[in-house]
Amino acid sequence: MSASVILTAKHTVSVEIGGTTIALHTLDPSFRRAIENRYAGFLGSSADSHFAFDIDLCEPSESAPADDELHLQMEKGEWSLQRGNFRARWNPESRRGWIRQTYSSYAVDCVLRIVHTLLLARQGGFLVHAASAIRGGKAFLFAGVSGAGKTTISRLAPPDATLLTDEISYVRREGNQYLACGTPFAGELGRAGENVSAPLCGVFLLEKGLQNRIEPVGAAGAIQRLLRNILFFAEDPELVQLVFQSACEFVSLVPVRRLVFVPDPSVWEIIR
Amino acid sequence: MPERYIARSTAIAARLLGGEMMVMSAVDSTFFTLNETATVIWQAADGHTPLSEIVANKICGEFDVDRERAQRGADHFVDELSQHGILLVSDQPLLNSSPPQENP
Numbered sequence: 001m002s003a004s005v006i007l008t009a010k011h012t013v014s015v016e017i018g019g020t021t022i023a024l025h026t027l028d029p030s031f032r033r034a035i036e037n038r039y040a041g042f043l044g045s046s047a048d049s050h051f052a053f054d055i056d057l058c059e060p061s062e063s064a065p066a067d068d069e070l071h072l073q074m075e076k077g078e079w080s081l082q083r084g085n086f087r088a089r090w091n092p093e094s095r096r097g098w099i100r101q102t103y104s105s106y107a108v109d110c111v112l113r114i115v116h117t118l119l120l121a122r123q124g125g126f127l128v129h130a131a132s133a134i135r136g137g138k139a140f141l142f143a144g145v146s147g148a149g150k151t152t153i154s155r156l157a158p159p160d161a162t163l164l165t166d167e168i169s170y171v172r173r174e175g176n177q178y179l180a181c182g183t184p185f186a187g188e189l190g191r192a193g194e195n196v197s198a199p200l201c202g203v204f205l206l207e208k209g210l211q212n213r214i215e216p217v218g219a220a221g222a223i224q225r226l227l228r229n230i231l232f233f234a235e236d237p238e239l240v241q242l243v244f245q246s247a248c249e250f251v252s253l254v255p256v257r258r259l260v261f262v263p264d265p266s267v268w269e270i271i272r
Numbered sequence: 273m274p275e276r277y278i279a280r281s282t283a284i285a286a287r288l289l290g291g292e293m294m295v296m297s298a299v300d301s302t303f304f305t306l307n308e309t310a311t312v313i314w315q316a317a318d319g320h321t322p323l324s325e326i327v328a329n330k331i332c333g334e335f336d337v338d339r340e341r342a343q344r345g346a347d348h349f350v351d352e353l354s355q356h357g358i359l360l361v362s363d364q365p366l367l368n369s370s371p372p373q374e375n376p
Contacts, residue, residue: 219290220305237298244285244296
């Protein structure tokens with residue numbers, strides 16, 4: 001009897017966002033290149049990986065039922081994730097998971113956002129629908145729903161501002177301060193942010209208007225608006241409580257104000 | 273109306289910040305900001321004190337409002353929060369409920 005051995009090369013791309021590195025393993029070299037291009041600027045070393053996922057590519061009909069809604073639940077110590085074009089499992093304890101998906105970086109993007117959301121929830125941080133930028137060593141967040149002006153304010157940023165994202169900001173807690181970190185999650189601007197971070201000095205709730213002005217926002221209003229923009233996928237009561245507490249802590253330490261602005265570079269003159 | 277007893281659900285997150293009590297359901301993420309009188313009822317919701325007693329002692333005792341109007345307001349508040357599972361309501365004392373406590 002003869003035995004045959006098939007050697008299969010595994011390709012790894014490590015994506016580092018907000019100081020957390022997630023290794024993505026695939027057997028497909030062209031998909032490796034695709035995700036390397038997608039996360040250029042956010043590539044880390046696999047030796048520093050905190051978590052790892054095996055990616056199994058499949059035909060569209062094999063991945064999951066055609067359902068665009070995200071289903072996320074904890075089952076026997078593992079997170080189960082499912083959306084139209086992918087299924088995934090992640091065990092936070094073993095730090096490993098797998099993704100069964102079609103040939104698209106969208107599924108990886110979705111899994112990365114969810115994993116970071118779950119990790120940050122336990123650390124007092126969050127991902128939030130907001131543009132963010134660093135200027136003069138200080139980071140600022142510009143939060144708002146689609147159409148509020150996140151991409152507009154990003155486009156208007158002066159040359160000395162470093163753009164962290166025009167779509168989804170990464171907020172990490174460090175002691176009694178928060179850091180805003182760059183993300184590869186881009187909105188209409190179509191380009192990733194810079195992979196750098198800075199202490200977060202203020203949040204502006206965006207509102208388009210006829211003149212530039214900054215208005216105070218009460219604590220309750222700030223928390224409510226922030227919660228509306230924080231990405232949160234799980235319906236787990238404990239995690240919901242953690243996110244609520246994170247939002248309250250955040251508002252008690254970081255000024256949250258309303259920024260009414262006209263789409264003109266002059267708006268950046270009042271951001272400080 | 274029979275006597276009602278109220279207690280805070282454990283599936284909520286609450287915080288007093290800037291003089292305002294914020295409450296969020298951990299089940300459906302509904303968010304409420306309570307005014308001053310609603311906060312007093314919320315803080316007194318220990319499962320043992322009848323709602324009418326809370327209204328008489330805490331609301332009428334601390335605010336310039338007549339008993340009937342205060343009771344109507346309290347009933348409305350309790351009905352709304354109980355619909356979201358934020359307050360538990362019973363016609364018997366809720367013996368297993370713990371004293372209300374906000375998150376720090």
